[in-house]
Amino acid sequence: MSKRQLAMVMDLNKCIGCQTCTVSCKTQWTNRNGREYMYWNNVETKPGAGYPKGWENLGGGFDKDGNLNEGNIPSRAGGYGVPWDYNHDEVMLGATLEPNAKPDWGPNWEEDVGEGDFPNSHYFYLPRICNHCSNPACLAACNNQAIFKREEDGIVLVDLDRCQGERQCITACPYKKIYFNPKLSKSEKCIFCFPRIERGLPPACAEQCVGRIRIVGFLDDEESKVHKLVHKYKVALPLHPEAGTQPNVYYVPPLPGPPKLDAEGAPIEGSERIPLAYLESLFGPGVRDALDRLKAEMERRKRGEKSELLDILIAYKHEEMFEIADAKLATQPKIEPVMIGEPRVYGGKKR
Amino acid sequence: MIRAICLLAAVFGAAPAWAEAAPHIIEGEFAAKVPTEPETGAWTKATPLTVTLYRQRTVRLRDKDVNHKLDTELGPRTAAVKVVYSKKQLGVQVSWDDATQDQLEHAYHDAFGDAVAIEFPQKYGMGESLPYVGMGDIDHPVVVTIQRAHKDASHNRQFVAAGFGSLTAIERDTEMKMTYDAAAKRWHAVFVRPLKDHNLDLTHGLVPMGLAIWEGGVHERGGNKALAPWRFIRLGKHKLDPDYLAYVSWGEDGQPIGDPKKGETIAKTQCIACHRFADQQVAPVGIAPGLENIGGYAVARYLQESVQEPSKVILRPLNPNRHYDKSGKRDPHGAYPNAVAYTWSVPGADGKHMSKMPPFAHLPADDVNNLVAYLKTIKDPLNTKGAQ
Numbered sequence: 225m226s227k228r229q230l231a232m233v234m235d236l237n238k239c240i241g242c243q244t245c246t247v248s249c250k251t252q253w254t255n256r257n258g259r260e261y262m263y264w265n266n267v268e269t270k271p272g273a274g275y276p277k278g279w280e281n282l283g284g285g286f287d288k289d290g291n292l293n294e295g296n297i298p299s300r301a302g303g304y305g306v307p308w309d310y311n312h313d314e315v316m317l318g319a320t321l322e323p324n325a326k327p328d329w330g331p332n333w334e335e336d337v338g339e340g341d342f343p344n345s346h347y348f349y350l351p352r353i354c355n356h357c358s359n360p361a362c363l364a365a366c367n368n369q370a371i372f373k374r375e376e377d378g379i380v381l382v383d384l385d386r387c388q389g390e391r392q393c394i395t396a397c398p399y400k401k402i403y404f405n406p407k408l409s410k411s412e413k414c415i416f417c418f419p420r421i422e423r424g425l426p427p428a429c430a431e432q433c434v435g436r437i438r439i440v441g442f443l444d445d446e447e448s449k450v451h452k453l454v455h456k457y458k459v460a461l462p463l464h465p466e467a468g469t470q471p472n473v474y475y476v477p478p479l480p481g482p483p484k485l486d487a488e489g490a491p492i493e494g495s496e497r498i499p500l501a502y503l504e505s506l507f508g509p510g511v512r513d514a515l516d517r518l519k520a521e522m523e524r525r526k527r528g529e530k531s532e533l534l535d536i537l538i539a540y541k542h543e544e545m546f547e548i549a550d551a552k553l554a555t556q557p558k559i560e561p562v563m564i565g566e567p568r569v570y571g572g573k574k575r
Numbered sequence: 576m577i578r579a580i581c582l583l584a585a586v587f588g589a590a591p592a593w594a595e596a597a598p599h600i601i602e603g604e605f606a607a608k609v610p611t612e613p614e615t616g617a618w619t620k621a622t623p624l625t626v627t628l629y630r631q632r633t634v635r636l637r638d639k640d641v642n643h644k645l646d647t648e649l650g651p652r653t654a655a656v657k658v659v660y661s662k663k664q665l666g667v668q669v670s671w672d673d674a675t676q677d678q679l680e681h682a683y684h685d686a687f688g689d690a691v692a693i694e695f696p697q698k699y700g701m702g703e704s705l706p707y708v709g710m711g712d713i714d715h716p717v718v719v720t721i722q723r724a725h726k727d728a729s730h731n732r733q734f735v736a737a738g739f740g741s742l743t744a745i746e747r748d749t750e751m752k753m754t755y756d757a758a759a760k761r762w763h764a765v766f767v768r769p770l771k772d773h774n775l776d777l778t779h780g781l782v783p784m785g786l787a788i789w790e791g792g793v794h795e796r797g798g799n800k801a802l803a804p805w806r807f808i809r810l811g812k813h814k815l816d817p818d819y820l821a822y823v824s825w826g827e828d829g830q831p832i833g834d835p836k837k838g839e840t841i842a843k844t845q846c847i848a849c850h851r852f853a854d855q856q857v858a859p860v861g862i863a864p865g866l867e868n869i870g871g872y873a874v875a876r877y878l879q880e881s882v883q884e885p886s887k888v889i890l891r892p893l894n895p896n897r898h899y900d901k902s903g904k905r906d907p908h909g910a911y912p913n914a915v916a917y918t919w920s921v922p923g924a925d926g927k928h929m930s931k932m933p934p935f936a937h938l939p940a941d942d943v944n945n946l947v948a949y950l951k952t953i954k955d956p957l958n959t960k961g962a963q
Binding site for chain 1: 634636637638639640642679683684685697698699700701702703725730739740741742743744771773774775776778779796797798893894896897898899900901906907908909910911914
């Protein structure tokens, strides 16, 4: 669909769940004008219902034959959670800290809950942005052809002049990463910080990432780190590839963690703290090979041998994680507007 | 209405029985001023035409939460339409019963508002086909004016469109007001626009008008709406082209045009390979417009021309990205190409679009008439199986 494709790889083994990416995105794009409830970038704890709540069960994407599926629109209160505030001013005068609403769900409600009982509990963090898919379901669902994919970099954007607020895109996105702005009555989403990209800067979430988990580059550039991680080493995998949208955000899956402990506190050899089957349900059948490769490269490195893969993932220099120097200023989308012509009344000879 | 009857009598010699109601003609009331407040001034003198609107189902919502509601809860709706015009302006008042006032005033997210739209073809008159009533078609742009039940008037918008997916905003030239009569549980919507400007020339004796209503309570939006077939505004102060009147009046309610039974046989043998009917669903979904309730919103003349000369009126396909071709060659980024079966036209040698439907010009006139008579009987509003 596009000539070039930007991609992001996130190394989940390095994510510490600090939400700096979330905050950098929020302060840059979504703290105003009807976007207050939106998190174009969020970090959720997995296993867990995530944000919006239960998004993995809300339909969308394409079926196995390539036909667009139906889906649901998450509800505001139960799905995203209504933003609330605290009475901080009054607390200074002796009042008890109270929220100004009775929230029962929010974007990071289940932080660090995960699954399993101590000492065999487990969780990991999953940061999520728009996947800027190669076959975007949101784009396919729009009756007004208001969503387009940029030729120059594959970034998927909403043309707000054409958007009519029908929210078909929200039903269609299997990741529920497109949001309805009730103030503007239009859909909005992660824009991969395209105004920054066009100036050679990485997306804010990636630049601010203290864990250095995010690698950004052109997937079609065979020398790029994202290309190597995705295609050469095959350690970076798409999220829910079965949704059929060909996402362009990739994840290095988390290593299974330390072995589980038995009743006496002794490690159980060969046990899976994070079950492989769960990781495969998120990242597809490539997980086992990806983890095996990672472990093998780590062993190599322990032996003092070179490992290009680990050098990329360690990310010695933050700025080298971003290979977007040849990003271009994008032209206008190729959605042909209907031009108004001259009004004409035909016939009427007998008028 | 009396004027309409006289007029038809003048054209055809004597008023035929079917013309008594003239259910496709809205008689315009001439006045010095077109009021923007509903049911005031000249509106009280204008004769309403009762218009039935049927669910348009060409586009099925992707919304799992509400599809079942749309499938079962809403039948056809009726609206009372009045037209008042002055030397410079044309006003349309649409009134319809609605038990729920779905007005969007506060932060909402999974709620939708009631809405109403009128539509005029940019080109019309004898020698020009009527556009597809849904939103125009490739060669027939329409001007669509929509008002939404929202406290913020900026949600009232005006567009030019030439088929599905082509709605393009233009500068508004229409005053709009939507008022809910809570006691009567009834909406009144008034549109007042210039009779003639750079978008439209409505200074004609007979002006086609489209009409659509959305019920926000069941999440209708976009292509999911109740749609009336082309109705025609008679403006007595402007000259009438009797040929055009005869052209658009063909097959209107009450006027027999053929034998629907015979027509059904033709439809069920020659059309079903591509088009789906409520009771005949062999065609794959989406390869041609579904005909489940086509008779509800298509006029007979449009159907006749579409059978005989499909390339006269070509619908843009619905968003072609809805179906991709898994056997096709993927691009370097893994994207599959769109499945071509779901486009409804191909570029011809001269670059103009050609309908994929072969012309049925070879059908004898009687067969075409019978077929159209049958299609006009299909108004099942609750069947959606053919929509894609």
